Amino acid sequence: MAGFDPQFVMAAFDPQFLWNGLVVGSIIAVAALGLTLIFGILNFINIAYGDYMAVGAYFAFAANTQYDLPIVVAALIGMVVMAVGALVVDKLVFERFRSRSAIVLLVVSIGVAFVLRNLIRIVWGTGSRRFSGPIEAAPQFFGIRVLPDQVAIVVISVAILGGTYLLLRRTRIGIAMRAASDDTDLARIRGIDTERLVTYVWLVGGAIAGIAGILLGLDAQIRPNMGFTALIPIFAAVILGGIGDPIGAVAGGYAIGITQELSVVVIPTEYKPAIGLLLLIIGLLSKPEGIFGEATR
Amino acid sequence: MTDPILRAEGLRKSFGGLLAVDDATFEVEEGTIAGLIGPNGAGKSTTFNLLSGFYGADAGEVIFEGEHVEGLSPDERAQRGMIRTFQITRELTGMKVMANMLLAAQDHPGETVVGALANTGSVESREEQARERAEDLLKFLELWELREEYAGNLSGGQRKLLELGRALMADPDLLLLDEPMAGVNPDLTDRLLSRIDDLQSEEGMTFVIVEHDMDVIMSVSDKIIGMHNGQVLSVGTPEEVKSDEKMLEAYLGGSV
Amino acid sequence: MAVGDLALLVATIMGVYSLLAIGLNMHWGDTGLLNFAHAAFFAIGAYTSAILTTPPETGLLANRTVGASYPIFVGLLAGATLAAAAGVLIAVTSVRLEGDYLAMVTLSFAELIRLVIHNEGWLTSGAQSLKGIERPLEGSVPIRYDLFYFLLVLGVVAGSYLLFRRLAGSPFGRVLHAVREDEEVPLALGKDTTWFKLKSFGLGAAIAGLAGGLWAHYVYAITPNMFLPSLTFTIWAAVIIGGAGSYLGAIVGTAFIVGIRQVTRFVPSDVPFASDLPYIRLVVIGVLLIAVLYYRPYGLLGDEERMLAGSEEGAD
Numbered sequence: 060m061a062g063f064d065p066q067f068v069m070a071a072f073d074p075q076f077l078w079n080g081l082v083v084g085s086i087i088a089v090a091a092l093g094l095t096l097i098f099g100i101l102n103f104i105n106i107a108y109g110d111y112m113a114v115g116a117y118f119a120f121a122a123n124t125q126y127d128l129p130i131v132v133a134a135l136i137g138m139v140v141m142a143v144g145a146l147v148v149d150k151l152v153f154e155r156f157r158s159r160s161a162i163v164l165l166v167v168s169i170g171v172a173f174v175l176r177n178l179i180r181i182v183w184g185t186g187s188r189r190f191s192g193p194i195e196a197a198p199q200f201f202g203i204r205v206l207p208d209q210v211a212i213v214v215i216s217v218a219i220l221g222g223t224y225l226l227l228r229r230t231r232i233g234i235a236m237r238a239a240s241d242d243t244d245l246a247r248i249r250g251i252d253t254e255r256l257v258t259y260v261w262l263v264g265g266a267i268a269g270i271a272g273i274l275l276g277l278d279a280q281i282r283p284n285m286g287f288t289a290l291i292p293i294f295a296a297v298i299l300g301g302i303g304d305p306i307g308a309v310a311g312g313y314a315i316g317i318t319q320e321l322s323v324v325v326i327p328t329e330y331k332p333a334i335g336l337l338l339l340i341i342g343l344l345s346k347p348e349g350i351f352g353e354a355t356r
Numbered sequence: 357m358t359d360p361i362l363r364a365e366g367l368r369k370s371f372g373g374l375l376a377v378d379d380a381t382f383e384v385e386e387g388t389i390a391g392l393i394g395p396n397g398a399g400k401s402t403t404f405n406l407l408s409g410f411y412g413a414d415a416g417e418v419i420f421e422g423e424h425v426e427g428l429s430p431d432e433r434a435q436r437g438m439i440r441t442f443q444i445t446r447e448l449t450g451m452k453v454m455a456n457m458l459l460a461a462q463d464h465p466g467e468t469v470v471g472a473l474a475n476t477g478s479v480e481s482r483e484e485q486a487r488e489r490a491e492d493l494l495k496f497l498e499l500w501e502l503r504e505e506y507a508g509n510l511s512g513g514q515r516k517l518l519e520l521g522r523a524l525m526a527d528p529d530l531l532l533l534d535e536p537m538a539g540v541n542p543d544l545t546d547r548l549l550s551r552i553d554d555l556q557s558e559e560g561m562t563f564v565i566v567e568h569d570m571d572v573i574m575s576v577s578d579k580i581i582g583m584h585n586g587q588v589l590s591v592g593t594p595e596e597v598k599s600d601e602k603m604l605e606a607y608l609g610g611s612v
Numbered sequence: 613m614a615v616g617d618l619a620l621l622v623a624t625i626m627g628v629y630s631l632l633a634i635g636l637n638m639h640w641g642d643t644g645l646l647n648f649a650h651a652a653f654f655a656i657g658a659y660t661s662a663i664l665t666t667p668p669e670t671g672l673l674a675n676r677t678v679g680a681s682y683p684i685f686v687g688l689l690a691g692a693t694l695a696a697a698a699g700v701l702i703a704v705t706s707v708r709l710e711g712d713y714l715a716m717v718t719l720s721f722a723e724l725i726r727l728v729i730h731n732e733g734w735l736t737s738g739a740q741s742l743k744g745i746e747r748p749l750e751g752s753v754p755i756r757y758d759l760f761y762f763l764l765v766l767g768v769v770a771g772s773y774l775l776f777r778r779l780a781g782s783p784f785g786r787v788l789h790a791v792r793e794d795e796e797v798p799l800a801l802g803k804d805t806t807w808f809k810l811k812s813f814g815l816g817a818a819i820a821g822l823a824g825g826l827w828a829h830y831v832y833a834i835t836p837n838m839f840l841p842s843l844t845f846t847i848w849a850a851v852i853i854g855g856a857g858s859y860l861g862a863i864v865g866t867a868f869i870v871g872i873r874q875v876t877r878f879v880p881s882d883v884p885f886a887s888d889l890p891y892i893r894l895v896v897i898g899v900l901l902i903a904v905l906y907y908r909p910y911g912l913l914g915d916e917e918r919m920l921a922g923s924e925e926g927a928d
Contacts, residue, residue, distance in 0.1 A: 174900030434802030448793035472782030508921030
């Protein structure tokens with residue numbers, strides 16, 4: 060019976076969970092930021108977003124281990140590749156479907172996801188990989204085990220979030236992005252060139268997806284389906300935060316990460332992934348007016 | 357005049373801060389034609405949506421054939437005999453004209469899974485009966501030749517006619533028509549009006565019609581309900597409402 | 613394995629997956645519902661039938677402590693019923709959502725179901741495989757067993773095809789089509805559209821559950837990894853490539869996709885890139901899906917005229 064299985068024993072509260080939650084939340088927050096920017100302007104659910112993350116991680120991995128570049132340089136390469144990559148995918152595929160319904164675009168993105176994920180498998184194989192770096196000791200602070208990689212994840216994500224915030228607040232293109240996210244047609248009336256905006260959104264969103272994938276790979280392992288399996292909590296953060304709302308998505312990301320890690324206090328560890336699933340379901344079902352009204356489409 | 361078939365009592369609906377329908381109260385007597393008029397934004401379409409259940413009212417009552425229906429869903433109101441059309445035609449583009457018509461048949465035993473699979477005699481006879489009625493209506497509406505055409509391929513006027521035909525297929529007691537003549541050619545408009553007249557006088561069907569063409573609505577209606585800014589401003593015979601200064605002001609004000 | 617054996621194997625897989633496509637075509641092609649939980653319905657059917665017909669494990673390393681020895685047809689029936697129940701239950705919460713959000717909710721539910729199957733080892737054997745699933749009438753059919761099973765699956769596919777086509781062409785199907793085109797119209801005409809959507813969801817899930825049972829009793833052993841979201845996406849690709857709304861298209865599309873996936877079994881292993889073939893064929897499916905949506909949105913056998921009616925190209 061379940062009760063006798065040691066795996067199913069629940070844990071008592073431990074500040075370690077909170078730190079782990081912050082780390083996981085940082086990754087989800089960054090990923091959700093990129094997704095909500097793209098979602099807010101392109102108005103379709105891009106299933107391939109998780110695979111964008113994986114592509115970013117694998118290019119960084121290649122630069123890091125196959126060309127022996129320092130991890131920071133490798134990460135920058137991964138970001139740039141995915142920024143340009145997202146734009147290329149748009150030009151090759153999504154641009155041709157611009158006039159079609161959100162549902163058709165969703166199905167198209169499934170096709171894109173198939174292609175990207177399996178290209179990764181062909182190029183890098185199916186096994187899991189890790190970035191190369193010294194295995195460092197994990198110092199303890201107040202009884203919490205803190206890995207250097209985890210500190211890097213939290214710090215880098217704050218930097219990315221801050222940088223994006225400034226981009227959206229202080230630059231013309233960022234302000235235009237926010238306006239367009241609120242209402243695509245309105246932005247057109249005000250004289251914003253929406254196609255140029257779309258270009259910037261893919262560049263920015265793609266770069267953020269790339270770094271999110273790298274952070275995810277830093278925290279765990281680099282696998283071909285790493286992004287796809289992470290997709291549901293990321294979507295949950297976007298939905299809970301309100302589609303197209305960057306601050307909401309980031310807040311949702313941290314909330315989901317921390318809830319997920321703290322959940323082991325009340326539910327068996329094996330069911331941790333259920334938190335993201337349940338939050339997405341609850342988020343979608345409980346906000347029918349705000350999110351699903353015609354006005355947001 | 358007979359008993360009211362429809363009564364709206366204190367209907368209210370706001371969107372955000374905007375009060376679209378404000379304390380609307382009126383009656384429609386059985387077997388009559390009521391015209392709902394008012395300048396753009398007066399709340400006519402919102403009223404239709406409140407009556408038919410597509411919007412839930414913030415407050416107020418809708419009494420149809422003596423029964424409170426304000427708590428019922430749109431399909432439940434339709435099943436009780438209140439059928440509406442839409443201002444912007446909602447033809448089912450990917451269905452053929454005939455299928456559009458047959459869809460409206462009420463109490464069809466073939467719409468259950470078991471009925472559909474067993475295809476019993478009662479299913480077949482109901483389908484046959486519906487086909488005959490659809491043939492009559494399509495011939496009258498001059499759409500019979502187009503019965504195997506996809507509805508999405510019809511012209512704007514033809515779509516209006518199809519929507520009207522589909523509503524009539526449901527055999528309503530009360531028909532709510534939202535701008536039924538818009539885009540329909542003048543010859544056919546006259547025939548439609550006389551058909552509506554026949555349905556009223558011969559079958560005792562009741563109509564509430566929203567229409568912008570004042571000459572048409574004034575000539576066909578027994579009673580006019582004039583709305584402005586979400587409120588019912590004036591109720592009476594066409595002559596009374598025509599000469600009501602409040603209504604005149606509303607229209608003049610609305611056109612500025 | 614001889615080529616004939618392989619051909620039978622591939623044809624049987626095509627048959628089982630065709631049932632999935634038939635169910636999905638009722639959801640998407642007829643009713644316009646974005647069901648992304650299809651692999652979960654397939655899994656529920658497979659595990660239900662397997663558990664009901666396979667006694668619990670014994671011995672020191674026994675994991676699964678629940679099981680029974682009911683006849684296989686009971687298992688198949690229960691699997692289809694339970695899958696239908698799960699479909700209706702998911703639909704009750706979600707069918708009012710706008711299309712693409714329904715997709716996300718159903719996908720989440722499907723992953724939740726897979727998580728349960730993965731973690732509840734006492735019931736499902738968990739991450740290990742549920743082994744020793746009995747094959748119906750094995751040893752007592754006068755023809756080759758593989759051929760017998762293929763014919764069995766073929767019979768179920770043919771029956772389901774006729775049944776679902778009949779539903780789609782009936783007044784019931786007419787209401788489903790109206791829901792697909794514009795839900796408010798049937799609603800205004802007195803149809804309880806939510807109820808119709810639930811029925812559609814339940815029927816499509818039931819056939820997926822039946823497919824799951826047939827799968828389990830064919831492959832001896834099942835694991836949670838047979839029911840990944842990528843299976844749902846593959847069936848979607850099959851339905852769209854075949855032509856949404858056409859049941860024949862769903863079957864042809866499935867045969868096509870499974871054919872691409874399984875053709876590599878016939879390729880000798882010493883050709884270049886042979887080891888990458890499994891992934892190359894998935895890339896091909898992805899590209900095909902996109903190409904069909906772009907160049908031929910009505911698919912191989914869909915109704916071009918219907919797809920174009922009312923759209924810009926179709927208007928005169």
